[in-house]
Structure formats: C-alpha cells, structure tokens
Amino acid sequence: MRQPGTRKIFILFALVSCLSCKVYQKTAIKLDKTEWIHGAADCKENSDPPIQVVQYNYNTWILRQNKCTNYEGPFMFLFLGHKKALLMDAGATKDEKQFPLRATVNNLISKWEEASNTKVALIVAHTHSHGDHTAGDIQFKDNPNTTVVGLGVDDVKSFFKIENWPFQNSKIDLGDRVLEIIPIPGHQKASIAVYDYETKILLSGDSFYPGRLYINDWQSFKLSTQRLVDFTSQHKISYILGNHIEMTKTPGKDYPIGTRFQPDEHILPLKVKDLLLLNEALKSLGDKPARKVYDDFIIYPN
Ligand SMILES: [Zn+2]
Ligand SMILES: [Zn+2]
Known part of the structure; x- marks a missing residue:
C-alpha cells in the first residue's frame, strides 16, 4: 500500500528535478555559435588571453589555448561532479607563465567548490598521449589533491579499469556524474573517446575533428571508428567535440599546417552524420590507406 506522504514527496521531487532540468537547458550554450580565439596575423599585437574559458553549462567548461602560444591551439575540457573534477x-x-592552465583550472574548481559547498579531487587525463595535449601535465605535478593519469596504454587501462583493451569501455563517476571511456586506438595507441551522460557530449580527441585526421594505424583506426559509430547508435549525442580546428568555413579547405591565424575557421562540433560519413569512407578505402578530402574533415594517413 502506498503511504499517503509518498505521493507528495514524489511530486515535489519531480518538480525540483524538472526545475533543475530547465535551468540546465537554459544554461547550456550553443556550441555551433561559439566564437573561439583563433590566433593573430601578428602575434606580437595579439591581446587575447592565453586560454579562452567557455562555460558550457553549470558544471562543464571548454578551454582553448591561444594559437599565439602554440600553433596547435588545442581544446581542453573540464567536467565537474560532486566528488571529482x-x-x-x-x-x-x-x-x-605563457600558459597558465593550472591556475585557470584551480580557479574554476574553487569557485565550483564554493558554490556547491563541496571539495573535489582533480583528475588530469588525456584523449591521447601526444605532446600538444600533455605538455601542461607538469604544471599539476605538485598540485594538491590531484592525479595525473599516465600516458601509456597500460596507464590508461589500469586507471580506468579496462581489462579487454580496446574492446571494453569503462565508466567513471565524478559524483552524480558518469562518463564513459571508449578506447579508440589508431591516431595514437592510447587514444580514448569520452562520453558525458549528462550533457551527451562525446569527446573524440584527435581521432575526429574538423581538420586533418592523422592516422598512424589504419586497421586500428577503422575498427575504432566503427566502435564509435556503434556507440553513437545506442546513445543520444549532443555534440562531437575534437581537440583542434584546422578546416576553414569553406568546405574541404584546411589551413596550412603551422598557421597561427585562423580568422575564418570551421565550428568546433561535428555531428553523428559526419562520423557515419568517415566510417563509410574508411570502409570503401578498404585496406589501402589514402588521403581523402571531405567538406568537414580530411582523412590523412601518416
Ligand atoms: Zn594527436
Ligand atoms: Zn593534437
């Protein structure tokens, strides 16, 4: 039999969750409209900050490194839960001094801690081990309450508790916030994708972004892309976000390698239909790695 009070509590609970759901929807920004810092024709004259901080919603941030500090201009992503960041x-x-990542991240975390009346531990992990996504690790060496995940496949496997690499995914709970880790070797041996169940954002690292998709292991990359496609067919995806922008707004046209100025760059997010296009293209190329230009990305075997 239902207790008389239970129904009231349930209605109240539903109301509160619906309100927070509305707040969430209001605060999540549209990433296909977001303007990013994009370097400068003359970096000596550039007054942009070294790191652009964009708040996606109340517990998610996207950071971009200024191309004047490094031409790669990579993106970084900060997810906050009630126990971990x-x-x-x-x-x-x-x-x-050139690239104050630690100070920027610590500042965002301490504001979150204050607002949510909680303390969180920081995990610094990587979509893969290339230097343009790991150089800043050193800044976190002595940062309090922080774990920097190692760069090898074994480090990634053991931290995320993945036994059957690359066929097994794993989940990490940041405290009321679960993310799924999907191994996708091919661009690099230790490449992973990360899916956030809250925002439905899928991080694809250097394996899939609006630019040159450098492929080091063709067979692995093909299998990983298929697994990523399978994942997207079973999960709702809001945005697929990679680590760089190298395409211009003109379909099929990329910026030259090493440019520090991208005034007309492609938007950051890609869509599931773009991933399906990549997967079909890889299948049709079969066992023969070949460079192929598409409107929003370029297949670029090494
Ligand atoms: Zn890379
Ligand atoms: Zn990269």
Whole structure:
C-alpha cells in the first residue's frame, strides 16, 4: 500500500528535478555559435588571453589555448561532479607563465567548490598521449589533491579499469556524474573517446575533428571508428567535440599546417552524420590507406 506522504514527496521531487532540468537547458550554450580565439596575423599585437574559458553549462567548461602560444591551439575540457573534477587534456605548453592552465583550472574548481559547498579531487587525463595535449601535465605535478593519469596504454587501462583493451569501455563517476571511456586506438595507441551522460557530449580527441585526421594505424583506426559509430547508435549525442580546428568555413579547405591565424575557421562540433560519413569512407578505402578530402574533415594517413 502506498503511504499517503509518498505521493507528495514524489511530486515535489519531480518538480525540483524538472526545475533543475530547465535551468540546465537554459544554461547550456550553443556550441555551433561559439566564437573561439583563433590566433593573430601578428602575434606580437595579439591581446587575447592565453586560454579562452567557455562555460558550457553549470558544471562543464571548454578551454582553448591561444594559437599565439602554440600553433596547435588545442581544446581542453573540464567536467565537474560532486566528488571529482576531470580535466581532459593539458594543452601544448609547459610554461605556466605563457600558459597558465593550472591556475585557470584551480580557479574554476574553487569557485565550483564554493558554490556547491563541496571539495573535489582533480583528475588530469588525456584523449591521447601526444605532446600538444600533455605538455601542461607538469604544471599539476605538485598540485594538491590531484592525479595525473599516465600516458601509456597500460596507464590508461589500469586507471580506468579496462581489462579487454580496446574492446571494453569503462565508466567513471565524478559524483552524480558518469562518463564513459571508449578506447579508440589508431591516431595514437592510447587514444580514448569520452562520453558525458549528462550533457551527451562525446569527446573524440584527435581521432575526429574538423581538420586533418592523422592516422598512424589504419586497421586500428577503422575498427575504432566503427566502435564509435556503434556507440553513437545506442546513445543520444549532443555534440562531437575534437581537440583542434584546422578546416576553414569553406568546405574541404584546411589551413596550412603551422598557421597561427585562423580568422575564418570551421565550428568546433561535428555531428553523428559526419562520423557515419568517415566510417563509410574508411570502409570503401578498404585496406589501402589514402588521403581523402571531405567538406568537414580530411582523412590523412601518416
Ligand atoms: Zn594527436
Ligand atoms: Zn593534437
């Protein structure tokens, strides 16, 4: 039999969750309209900050490194839960004076801690081990309450508790916030994708972004792309976000390698239909790695 009070509590609970759901919807910004700092024709004249901080919603931030500090201009992602913070990637520059990643992240975390009346531990993990996403690790070496995940496949496997790499996914709970780790070797041996169940954002690292998709292991990359497609067919996806922008707004046209100025760059997010296009293209190329230009990305075997 239902207790008389239970129904009231349930209605109240539903109302509160619906309100927070509305707040969430209001505060999540539209990433296909977001303007990013994009370097400068003359970096000596550039007055943009070294790191652009964009708040996506109340507990998610996207950071972009200024191309004037490193031409790669990588993106970094900060997810906050009630127990842990997860920073995905650490940028392309070691020097804290040029690239104050630690101070930026610590500042965001302490504001969150204050607002949510909680303390969180920081995890610095990586979409893969390339230097343009790991150089800033060194800044977190002595940062309190912080774990920097190692860069090898074994480090990633053991931290995220993945036994059957790359066929098994794993989940990490930041405290009322679960993310799924999907191994996707091919661009690099330790590449992972990360899916956030709250925002439905899928991070695809350097494996899929509006730019040159450098492929180091063709067979692995093909299998990983298929697994990523399978994942997207079973999960709602809001945005697929990679680590760089190298395409211009003109379909099929990329900026030259090493440019520090991208005044007309492609938007950051890609869509599931773009991923399906990549997967079909890889299948049709079969066992023969070949460069192929599409409107929003370029297949670029090494
Ligand atoms: Zn890379
Ligand atoms: Zn990269």
